Amino acid sequence: MQKDTKKMYQHGTLALLVPGLYDGTQSIGELLKHGDYGIGTAQGLGGEMIVFDGVAYLVLNTGEVQVLTDDVLTPFATVHFNDENSATQTVSELDFKQLTQKILAQHAYQNIFFAVTLRGKFKYMKTRAVAKQAKPYPPLVAVADKQSVFEANETTGTVVGYYAPQLFEGMAVAGFHLHYLDDKHEMGGHILDFTIQEAKLSLQPFSSVEQHFxxxxxxxxxxxFELDGLSKQIRQAES
Ligand SMILES: [Zn+2]
Structure with a gap:
């Protein structure tokens, strides 16, 4: 089968996590048929998932990093097939906000979904990981209050994530949503901030999105699903 590098695939929506629908509804094995790079979470909101080179990793709130087997289930994940021919540029001395501003200043991508990949050295990295939840599941904002926050200096690794236009908030996190894993598989999670020392940046714009329910x-x-207050709760939980 031809791998479509112009398409993003998503199982579940961010909005379904907001009231607490954390049960896994798709296997990692099935998910990886739709892409070899991506991000998401696992059964019970069990951590922060990052996928690259065809392998799905999960950063737990204990800081432990697991390789996810095909049978593990996820309620929400986004993947795409990495285009190895994407142009790369070297970026340095930028924090998270500066990087996102630079990307949107250089490319007229504000109205489309695109993937962001960064590989290289970071002077500073700050991430979070949510804890696996037990039933009855609490809403996302209550979980985000109890997340673990990790910080590292002088770390080398991979960032994978997406930009979603504001219009699609609820389906995804509007704006940039990035996850990290270091090369030693010792530190990672949902990115809160970083300072790049030097890294290779590649962007992959998508002309279509497959939303699987x-x-x-x-x-x-x-x-x-209540639309009122959704955006506020997503902001509160995701930043
Ligand atoms: Zn995340």
Whole structure:
């Protein structure tokens, strides 16, 4: 099968996590048929997932990093096939906000989904990882209050993530949503901030998005998602 590098694939939506629908509804094995790079979470909101070179890793709130086997389930994940021919540029001495401003100043990408990959050295990296939840699942804002925060200096590794236009908040995190894993597989998670020392940046714009829904999950099918306050709760939980 031809790998479509112009398409982003997503299982579940960010909005379904907001009221606490954390049960896994797709296997990692199935997810990886749709891409070899990406981000997400695992069963029970069990940590921060990052996928690259066809391997899915999960950073737990204990700081432990696991390689996810094909049978593990996820409620929400986004993947794409990495385009090895994407142009790369070297970036240095930028923090998270400066990098995102530079990207959007250089490219007219504000209205599309695109992938961001960074490989290299970071002077500073700050991440968080959520803790696996037990039923009855609390809402996302309550979980985010109890996340672990990790900091590292002089770390080398890989950043993978996405930009979503403001219009699609709820389906995804509007703006930039990036995850990190260091080369030693000792530090990573959902990125809160960083300072790049020197890294190779590549951007992969998508002309289409495949949004896959967990239609076998009766809880998802029957939940009444409230749009009011959704954006505020996402901001609170994701930043
Ligand atoms: Zn995240």
């Amino acid at each position: 967990p239609i076998e999950d009766p809880t998802f099918m029957q939940t009444d």
